[in-house]
Amino acid sequence: MNIIADLHTHTSVTAHAFSTLSEMVRGAKAAGLKAIAITNHGPTNPDGPHEWHFANMDLIPRQIDGVTVIRGIEFDITAPAGGINFMANKSLRSVEFALASFHECLFPPSTRAVHTAALEAILHNPYVNAFGHLGNAAFEFDMEYIIRQCNDCGKIVEINNNSLSIRKGSRENCAEIARLCRKYEVPVAVSSDAHIEYMVGRVDGALAMLAEIGFPEELVINSSMERLDAYFRSRDIMLWENRGTGS
Numbered sequence: 001m002n003i004i005a006d007l008h009t010h011t012s013v014t015a016h017a018f019s020t021l022s023e024m025v026r027g028a029k030a031a032g033l034k035a036i037a038i039t040n041h042g043p044t045n046p047d048g049p050h051e052w053h054f055a056n057m058d059l060i061p062r063q064i065d066g067v068t069v070i071r072g073i074e075f076d077i078t079a080p081a082g083g084i085n086f087m088a089n090k091s092l093r094s095v096e097f098a099l100a101s102f103h104e105c106l107f108p109p110s111t112r113a114v115h116t117a118a119l120e121a122i123l124h125n126p127y128v129n130a131f132g133h134l135g136n137a138a139f140e141f142d143m144e145y146i147i148r149q150c151n152d153c154g155k156i157v158e159i160n161n162n163s164l165s166i167r168k169g170s171r172e173n174c175a176e177i178a179r180l181c182r183k184y185e186v187p188v189a190v191s192s193d194a195h196i197e198y199m200v201g202r203v204d205g206a207l208a209m210l211a212e213i214g215f216p217e218e219l220v221i222n223s224s225m226e227r228l229d230a231y232f233r234s235r236d237i238m239l240w241e242n243r244g245t246g247s
């Protein structure tokens with residue numbers, strides 16, 4: 001199995017990332033990808049840009065140098081109730097793919113019950129497409145309870161390659177989450193969480209883990225253009241049509 005799109009990446013408007021939009025697209029092309037989602041942190045993250053950044057994303061062409069660009073965001077799940085960054089609706093209009101993730105700086109790790117309740121709130125949040133790096137061992141939760149509701153709530157699950165190396169204990173958690181996604185037929189996206197162009201499309205560890213557990217390729221939405229297209233089309237987003245610039 002391979003991926004044809006990376007659905008979790010940061011540009012240098014995220015303070016601890018290092019490459020511009022053009023450079024990230026170049027990284028995607030160098031990795032042989034057909035598409036890249038730019039998913040910078042939301043504005044309440046100390047690391048993130050002002051919300052006007054997201055409001056203005058419709059300036060980004062659909063295709064840059066043969067790579068489809070998807071306008072995204074990585075929301076923080078905020079404590080204690082599991083909301084996401086507050087942003088005006090009009091700022092979110094351009095967003096085509098939204099992750100929601102726990103980050104220790106905005107959600108101090110708490111109990112399994114608190115984490116599970118926060119994730120359940122996200123299940124019902126219409127602005128969110130996918131749970132980001134759910135395998136973070138600092139945020140234990142009732143995996144089966146959350147994953148089995150994902151399809152009914154229209155949510156997918158990210159398998160985050162970066163987590164496997166930087167978040168302690170993530171590997172076992174990610175494998176267990178993937179097993180539950182297989183059991184409940186929940187689609188996943190395999191992503192790099194790249195913070196520099198040279199990391200775009202690097203998901204070898206995540207793919208190896210999925211191969212080990214016999215995860216079905218059909219459930220990986222970014223494993224073919226057809227699957228990626230079907231996922232976004234079901235949300236009225238046409239990935240391969242040139243939208244030019246401007247809104």
Ligand SMILES: [Zn+2]
Nearest residue numbers: 074101132133
């Ligand atoms: Zn994150």
Ligand SMILES: [Zn+2]
Nearest residue numbers: 008010074193
């Ligand atoms: Zn990220």
